[in-house]
Amino acid sequence: MGSVRRITPRPGLITELTQRPVLLHGGVTAGMMEAMTHTARRMFELLEPICLVTYFADECNQELAALGHRTYWDGYFASRAAPLGRVPAQVVHAAFYSFADGEAARHIPSVWETIPPEASVAARERGSAASVRRILGDEVADSPGLVRAADLTTKAATNAPTQGRVMYAAMRALPVPSDPVARLWHSATMLREHRGDGHVAALVGARIGGAEAHVLSALEMGIHPPESFGRLHHLPKERLAAVMDGLRERGLVDTDGRFTDAGRETKQRIETLTDELAAPPYDALSPTELDELVTELEPITTTLVAAGSQ
Numbered sequence: 001m002g003s004v005r006r007i008t009p010r011p012g013l014i015t016e017l018t019q020r021p022v023l024l025h026g027g028v029t030a031g032m033m034e035a036m037t038h039t040a041r042r043m044f045e046l047l048e049p050i051c052l053v054t055y056f057a058d059e060c061n062q063e064l065a066a067l068g069h070r071t072y073w074d075g076y077f078a079s080r081a082a083p084l085g086r087v088p089a090q091v092v093h094a095a096f097y098s099f100a101d102g103e104a105a106r107h108i109p110s111v112w113e114t115i116p117p118e119a120s121v122a123a124r125e126r127g128s129a130a131s132v133r134r135i136l137g138d139e140v141a142d143s144p145g146l147v148r149a150a151d152l153t154t155k156a157a158t159n160a161p162t163q164g165r166v167m168y169a170a171m172r173a174l175p176v177p178s179d180p181v182a183r184l185w186h187s188a189t190m191l192r193e194h195r196g197d198g199h200v201a202a203l204v205g206a207r208i209g210g211a212e213a214h215v216l217s218a219l220e221m222g223i224h225p226p227e228s229f230g231r232l233h234h235l236p237k238e239r240l241a242a243v244m245d246g247l248r249e250r251g252l253v254d255t256d257g258r259f260t261d262a263g264r265e266t267k268q269r270i271e272t273l274t275d276e277l278a279a280p281p282y283d284a285l286s287p288t289e290l291d292e293l294v295t296e297l298e299p300i301t302t303t304l305v306a307a308g309s310q
Contacts, residue, residue, distance in 0.1 A: 036279035037272060039290065043282060044195060044275075046297040047153070047188040052309035053131035054189070060127030067115050067123050077107035079124035082117035083170035095166045097200045098210035100235055121174065128189075129182035135307045136300060141181050149296035150184035152289055157187040159284035160194055164201065168194040184300075191281055198277030202270045211235065211243045216252070216267045219259050226257060 054060045055076075064075030081092045081104075089105035096104065111120070133141045140146060154176060162169040171190045177183045203213050211232065218229035227233060227240045235243075247253045252263035259267075282290060 036282075037275035039282050040195075040275045040278040042294065043156075043191070044278065046294065046301045047191055049301050049304035049309050050132060050185055050188040051192045053135070053185070053304070054124060054128045056309045057128075057131035057135070058310075059130040059134070060124055063123035063127035063130075064120065067119055069111060069115065069120070074107050074111050075120070075124075077104060078111035078115065078117070078120040081108060082121035082124075083167075083174055085117060085170075086112055097203070098213060098231070100211065100239070125177065125182055125186060128185045129177070129179065131309075132185055132304070133181050135309070136181075136303055140300065140303070145296045146184065146300065147180045149293060149300060150180040150187065152285060152293040152296070153187040153191070154183055155289075156281040156284050156293075157190040157194070160281035165194055165197040168197050191278075194281060195274065195278040199270075199274045201277060202273040205273070206266055206270050208266070208270065209243075211239070212247060215243060215247060216263065216270075219253070219263070220267055224258065226253075 060079075061072060061075060064079060067075075069075040069078055077092065081087070081095075084091065084095065086109060089108040092108045093099060093101070093104040136146070158172065158176070160168070162172055168190060171186075171193050174186075177186050203209070208216065214229055214231040215226045218224075218226035218232065221229075223229050227244070232240060244253065244257060247263070248255065250262075251260055252266055254260050285293065
């Protein structure tokens with residue numbers, strides 16, 4: 001081989017390059033991306049307790065039962081999938097992603113044989129809004145601050161791209177409620193589905209299936225063995241064993257069923273990418289509007305968290 005010519009950079013070039021902002025896709029700097037992901041994570045923390053009343057409080061389940069849904073899971077699948085229309089179970093399974101094979105088919109399409117999707121989605125909205133109002137009390141529910149929070153959340157929720165966002169796009173096609181409490185819940189749930197679609201994309205990119213995702217989440221929450229996690233323990237033992245064996249073969253969990261460093265890093269990459277993909281809706285808000293939204297949501301979220309969204 002010939003001699004290698006050593007190139008000496010001009011004085012000051014290294015300092016200049018290391019101080020120059022690193023450009024990512026579309027001219028976004030690393031600092032800008034960090035700010036975007038921080039915003040997305042903070043908004044998730046503030047909005048999630050509003051969405052959780054649908055699953056934890058009584059009113060939504062009561063509204064769905066009054067329609068004729070026999071079980072909690074009948075109502076869950078019928079109402080959450082309703083914005084998609086009368087699609088087959090395979091579509092619901094693909095869009096929801098995290099449920100085991102066959103779970104969607106136990107409910108879809110039978111739940112729609114006597115109850116149209118439109119009725120289920122309306123019942124979910126009524127029940128969820130009633131829960132939020134009950135927990136907050138009429139004074140807060142009727143306050144200018146909540147109205148402003150609903151308006152700004154709706155502005156963010158109705159201005160994000162829909163490409164590749166199946167559940168979000170389906171909710172975007174629904175009318176936005178006029179009642180401020182219902183509008184706040186509806187728009188927070190739109191943003192939850194937007195984030196969920198991005199999370200699915202992050203999982204697919206990391207080659208992590210629905211059951212595998214639950215294992216990683218269980219370990220992150222300190223649940224051991226992860227197979228005891230509520231979203232996993234009902235699965236057949238053979239299926240659980242295959243999931244754990246696959247994660248071990250990839251070096252993501254160890255022989256004791258705990259995180260390896262690679263597994264923890266994979267989980268963190270997924271969560272970071274989920275935050276990045278959840279950021280675009282908030283581009284619709286000015287910095288002043290974003291600060292205002294955080295200020296108005298904080299006491300609402302604090303009250304809901306204190307009640308466990310129940």
